[in-house]
Amino acid sequence: MELLDAAICGETSKTIATAPTFSVIIPVFNAEKTLERCVDSLLNPNGNERFEILIVDDCSTDATLDLAKTLSDRNPRITVFRTEQNVGPGVARNLGVENSKGDWVLFVDADDVVEPDFFSRLAHMATETKADIIAFNARLNGPQGETLKERIRIDLQLVSGDNRVIDYLQDRIDRSVIHHAFRRHFLNRNSLSFRAGLHEDVDYMFNALAKATGVAVLDQPIYRKINTSGSIVNSLSVRHIEGFFAALDAICASLQSGTSTGDWRAAFLTGIVNVTATRLSAMLSPSIDKVENTETILEALYTHAKRSLAKAGFHLPLDIPADSFRTKYRIIFDSFIASMETGEGSAETLAKIAAILPKSWSCYDLHHSVFLGPGEIRTCCKRFTYEGELKGDVVLFGGDGKDFEFTYDDIRKAKNALYLEINRDNSDECRGCPFLKFEDWGKPLDQGVKYLSFEHHSLCNMRCTYCSETYYGGQKPAYDAGAFIDTLKEGKALENMEYIVWGGGEPTVDQAFPEQVKKLADGISNIKQRVISNATLFTETLADLLSEDRAMMVTSIDAGNARNFDAIRKYKHFDRVMANIRRYAEKGARNIVLKYILLPENASFEELDQFVALMKANGLEDCNFQISCDFKSDEVTTEQLAAIVHLHDGLRKLGVRHIFLDDLVWQRLSQVTAQKLNSLRQLLGNEALNEALEPTPENGVVVWGVGGQAQLLRKRSNFFKTAKIAYYVDPRENWIGTTVDGVEVRAPEALLDDELPVIIGAVQSAPQILDQFLALGLPANRLVRRLIL
Numbered sequence: 001m002e003l004l005d006a007a008i009c010g011e012t013s014k015t016i017a018t019a020p021t022f023s024v025i026i027p028v029f030n031a032e033k034t035l036e037r038c039v040d041s042l043l044n045p046n047g048n049e050r051f052e053i054l055i056v057d058d059c060s061t062d063a064t065l066d067l068a069k070t071l072s073d074r075n076p077r078i079t080v081f082r083t084e085q086n087v088g089p090g091v092a093r094n095l096g097v098e099n100s101k102g103d104w105v106l107f108v109d110a111d112d113v114v115e116p117d118f119f120s121r122l123a124h125m126a127t128e129t130k131a132d133i134i135a136f137n138a139r140l141n142g143p144q145g146e147t148l149k150e151r152i153r154i155d156l157q158l159v160s161g162d163n164r165v166i167d168y169l170q171d172r173i174d175r176s177v178i179h180h181a182f183r184r185h186f187l188n189r190n191s192l193s194f195r196a197g198l199h200e201d202v203d204y205m206f207n208a209l210a211k212a213t214g215v216a217v218l219d220q221p222i223y224r225k226i227n228t229s230g231s232i233v234n235s236l237s238v239r240h241i242e243g244f245f246a247a248l249d250a251i252c253a254s255l256q257s258g259t260s261t262g263d264w265r266a267a268f269l270t271g272i273v274n275v276t277a278t279r280l281s282a283m284l285s286p287s288i289d290k291v292e293n294t295e296t297i298l299e300a301l302y303t304h305a306k307r308s309l310a311k312a313g314f315h316l317p318l319d320i321p322a323d324s325f326r327t328k329y330r331i332i333f334d335s336f337i338a339s340m341e342t343g344e345g346s347a348e349t350l351a352k353i354a355a356i357l358p359k360s361w362s363c364y365d366l367h368h369s370v371f372l373g374p375g376e377i378r379t380c381c382k383r384f385t386y387e388g389e390l391k392g393d394v395v396l397f398g399g400d401g402k403d404f405e406f407t408y409d410d411i412r413k414a415k416n417a418l419y420l421e422i423n424r425d426n427s428d429e430c431r432g433c434p435f436l437k438f439e440d441w442g443k444p445l446d447q448g449v450k451y452l453s454f455e456h457h458s459l460c461n462m463r464c465t466y467c468s469e470t471y472y473g474g475q476k477p478a479y480d481a482g483a484f485i486d487t488l489k490e491g492k493a494l495e496n497m498e499y500i501v502w503g504g505g506e507p508t509v510d511q512a513f514p515e516q517v518k519k520l521a522d523g524i525s526n527i528k529q530r531v532i533s534n535a536t537l538f539t540e541t542l543a544d545l546l547s548e549d550r551a552m553m554v555t556s557i558d559a560g561n562a563r564n565f566d567a568i569r570k571y572k573h574f575d576r577v578m579a580n581i582r583r584y585a586e587k588g589a590r591n592i593v594l595k596y597i598l599l600p601e602n603a604s605f606e607e608l609d610q611f612v613a614l615m616k617a618n619g620l621e622d623c624n625f626q627i628s629c630d631f632k633s634d635e636v637t638t639e640q641l642a643a644i645v646h647l648h649d650g651l652r653k654l655g656v657r658h659i660f661l662d663d664l665v666w667q668r669l670s671q672v673t674a675q676k677l678n679s680l681r682q683l684l685g686n687e688a689l690n691e692a693l694e695p696t697p698e699n700g701v702v703v704w705g706v707g708g709q710a711q712l713l714r715k716r717s718n719f720f721k722t723a724k725i726a727y728y729v730d731p732r733e734n735w736i737g738t739t740v741d742g743v744e745v746r747a748p749e750a751l752l753d754d755e756l757p758v759i760i761g762a763v764q765s766a767p768q769i770l771d772q773f774l775a776l777g778l779p780a781n782r783l784v785r786r787l788i789l
Contacts, residue, residue: 022051025096027089029058031110041113049119056092057082090194131214132186138223169267171274177201198243203250237291238300245304277329302340363435369451374458375478386432407487415444448493455504463570503532514541535580546588556595560610589622603643612650624658636669642683649692672718694786700724710761
């Protein structure tokens, strides 16, 4: 590329006496409104670092070149160059690199600015590292200077990792050169240069990261990206699409030439899918300026995506992943390709994409729950098996055995990071989770905390055989749960609270328990706190909350006699536990749930009958009963299912308040088939099974609850193969009037207009739903009492 004249080239008498540390290259095209602001930010740093500024004009048609010359006349650090013809920012940057003298090369866009500590922080990092590239953070500002994002980059840990090439192909690493500093000798040694056209930095960054011996990270927002209307990132045209796919094709050619090793094809496919989907998403954004009409852009996107796939050895339609999980971008991509292949119109194509855009993969716990674990903070307490591995109890932070502090805001940030990784299909801990749903979730904790669990220590006076040292290891709290409650109140995160649970180790042995449980009770008057206690101690605070209808207590018995209780729960004072349960029941029996976890050693019919007799002898019929199983088991066997049926029927005949199977049972129970029912008949007898199970109602049933438990019940049970759901009931306004699988969700008052039987499709909230049912004045005999299988 020839230079137009020596004066503009910088071949003048002005020379910087000492070689600069940094060469800052600014490619400009019609930047007269922003260039001076950009240069001023570079010339006013904190520190005395040596640097030069190379402004490369790409044949501007406004006064940009004159302004650049004026700025150069004012300051010897500034040199001006001009391209021979308008070829795009990449070639302009090449010209700057060719004429640079600094140890490090930086690329700055003319409509952006840098922070005052830009050079000083980079200089410190440069002296500390032997890496070829320094990756740094930036903040995003609006055109009026307002902060839109405090930190743009969330990829810095990846860009410095050994797997950065694959991560880059998967579109997990920032593709902008402006957020990096490069050793000049590294660029020259590897003959790195930008191609002509737009999005030229996409393949440039790939080659740089692939060839770098190391990448250092500066997680400080020292660069300020200005969100400028009409900029490359805020425009969409055929030229933009051609530029991006030209970059992908260049990367593909490099990979196929053997300059990069490893299995890159799957990652590269993800990159093509993501590029296509993000361009489609941009078409629906009001802030994006579409240069050509919609049909032209869609056709160009389809043509280039198909061509790039073919070059990489892929053909349409793409195979569905073995586990059927598709990211949102993949769902958008597949919808787009299907529409183009069938010749649908652009309006219909974009309407389908618009319907997908608000959705994402998440679960109730990730979006609404906080679990305070022993020495760690978890996002869920669900356990599941995937590819033979027991997974779940996903940790957000902590777990290193050290004391720590945290706030509600810390949890929000950690959840957002996990949410992003799940939707990129990069979360190993959540991969295969059956609770993930593709829905319109919003952002995690946008509605505050709805489910709050306190398991913040493992102080316990039992050693149950089915439990683990996580919950009885004697670990004292590693953080101040009371201080965290204060940050919840400060963040107004308790306004939509639905559940509060105290569990883990024995909650009542913590001296802070009375103060903390009352602190929450005083702040949330409409929620019953759920305390999972061994009942080895009698706590007046808990008893008062039970009597005031402000708490529920859940305690496991798991045996019908003292000998088995001691064998399973490793606690010799069985009579003391039963006495404490009676005292609690006197305060509020309907707020007590007695839990039986079925194990091989306590599942005989004789043992189960002893348990039912024990409940009768202690006058606990007004309590609620939860039937569960060992979470370490992969499935509920036919023999265990027979025990469940027998125990449920025995408690029903005793006339206890309410009985339910919990989610651990339903998760591990494969679909109840006619064959499984026949096996149960052989174990229980035909008459006993018929008496225990709910018959199919003639006119259908109403299911109270629309959550995961209700759906597990509907999908896994044989009952709903023949029983029709007339409608669902849920008191939450956001559900009323919606549909679940085509069935309407109504307000509870709808039950007053008919006499259909009602099934409570919930677990933890089942006793409260029973209260709400009775409060409507409905007869108790409308509730389904027999077992649903």
